[in-house]
Amino acid sequence: MGSNDIEEPWVFYRDREEWADVTPVPQDDGPYAVVRIAYSEAFTDVFDYFRAVMSKGELSQRALDLTEDALNMNAANYTVWQYRRKILKHLGCNLEHELTFCREMIEMNPKNYQVWHHRRVIVEWMGDPSRELRLTEMIFSLDSKNYHAWEHRQWILRTFKNFDGELDFVDVLLEEDVRNNSAWNQRHFTITLTTGFTPEVIDREIEYVKNAIPKDIANESPWSYLKGVVQHFDGYIGHAGNLENWCQEMYDGGQRSRCLLSFMIDMKEDKMEKEQSSRESLLKETLELCEVLATEHDKIREEYWRYMARHFSNCFGA
Structure with missing residues (x-):
C-alpha cells in the first residue's frame, strides 16, 4: 500500500507470488491474552510478513517496500523504523527519496515522535539540513506549537549552527500570536546560543517584552520570558527602564493581572534580600499582594499564596 501504488487494489502478501518463499510469523500474545486487539486482516497480513522478514534478517528492496506498508498502517512502530534504517544503510539507498517519504509521513503524522526521529537520522547521514527549517515552518503553519517540530528545529540549529534570521522568524510568530x-x-534558545544575554541584549529584550505584554497582560508567556531574561543580571531593579516603576504604573492604573502581581512579588522579594533597611515596608506590600491574589485574582491557588505569605514572613519578618 506504499505511496506509489496507493490507488491500486490491495493484494495480501500471502497472495503475492514474489512472497511465496516466506512463511509468515503470527503475533504471539501468549496463551492468556487479556485483551486481544482486533487487528484488520490487512494489518495482520503485513505484520506477519514483517516479523518473518526480520526474523531471518532479510535486507532487500522487497523488505524495504514491506516496511513502507507497515508504517502506513502504524507509523508509531519503532521496530519497523529501526529495521527500515538498517535496510537503507545495507542497500545504500537514495536518501533523497527517503526524505520525501519521511516528509509525507510527517505531514500525515505531525505529532509522531518516531517519524521525526527517523528524519533526524537521515539528515545526520546526509549531513544536509537545507530542507529542515522550511519543513518545520510548514508544520508550524498548521500547528505553531508542535513540540516535535520545535525539537527538530532546535536540533538542526544547534547541530549545524545556522541561526541567521531565526529571531526574525520568531518575531513573525509572536506578531501572529x-x-x-x-x-x-525559541527566542531564549536562540539568544542563548548566539549572542548570549549581554547587558545590551538584556536591555533590548526587556524593552521587547514590555512592548509585548500590554497586548494581553494576562498572558503568562511573555512574563515567564521576562523572568528568564532578568535572571541574567543581578537584580530586577534599576535596569533597562526600571521595571519596578513600569509595573507600579500598571498597578496604579488599575491592572490586577495575576501575572503582574506575581512579578511584582518577585521584585519585592529580590529587594528584601538586598535592602535590609526597607524590609518592613516591602514585606507589608508583599503580604498585601499575596492576600489579593489568594482572595481575588488567583483564588484557585489560594493555598499557594497563603504558603508564600508565611514563607515571606518567616524569612523577612522582624
Whole structure:
C-alpha cells in the first residue's frame, strides 16, 4: 500500500507470488491474552510478513517496500523504523527519496515522535539540513506549537549552527500570536546560543517584552520570558527602564493581572534580600499582594499564596 501504488487494489502478501518463499510469523500474545486487539486482516497480513522478514534478517528492496506498508498502517512502530534504517544503510539507498517519504509521513503524522526521529537520522547521514527549517515552518503553519517540530528545529540549529534570521522568524510568530509560548522559548534558545544575554541584549529584550505584554497582560508567556531574561543580571531593579516603576504604573492604573502581581512579588522579594533597611515596608506590600491574589485574582491557588505569605514572613519578618 506504499505511496506509489496507493490507488491500486490491495493484494495480501500471502497472495503475492514474489512472497511465496516466506512463511509468515503470527503475533504471539501468549496463551492468556487479556485483551486481544482486533487487528484488520490487512494489518495482520503485513505484520506477519514483517516479523518473518526480520526474523531471518532479510535486507532487500522487497523488505524495504514491506516496511513502507507497515508504517502506513502504524507509523508509531519503532521496530519497523529501526529495521527500515538498517535496510537503507545495507542497500545504500537514495536518501533523497527517503526524505520525501519521511516528509509525507510527517505531514500525515505531525505529532509522531518516531517519524521525526527517523528524519533526524537521515539528515545526520546526509549531513544536509537545507530542507529542515522550511519543513518545520510548514508544520508550524498548521500547528505553531508542535513540540516535535520545535525539537527538530532546535536540533538542526544547534547541530549545524545556522541561526541567521531565526529571531526574525520568531518575531513573525509572536506578531501572529503573542501567546505562543513555544516561540518565546525559541527566542531564549536562540539568544542563548548566539549572542548570549549581554547587558545590551538584556536591555533590548526587556524593552521587547514590555512592548509585548500590554497586548494581553494576562498572558503568562511573555512574563515567564521576562523572568528568564532578568535572571541574567543581578537584580530586577534599576535596569533597562526600571521595571519596578513600569509595573507600579500598571498597578496604579488599575491592572490586577495575576501575572503582574506575581512579578511584582518577585521584585519585592529580590529587594528584601538586598535592602535590609526597607524590609518592613516591602514585606507589608508583599503580604498585601499575596492576600489579593489568594482572595481575588488567583483564588484557585489560594493555598499557594497563603504558603508564600508565611514563607515571606518567616524569612523577612522582624
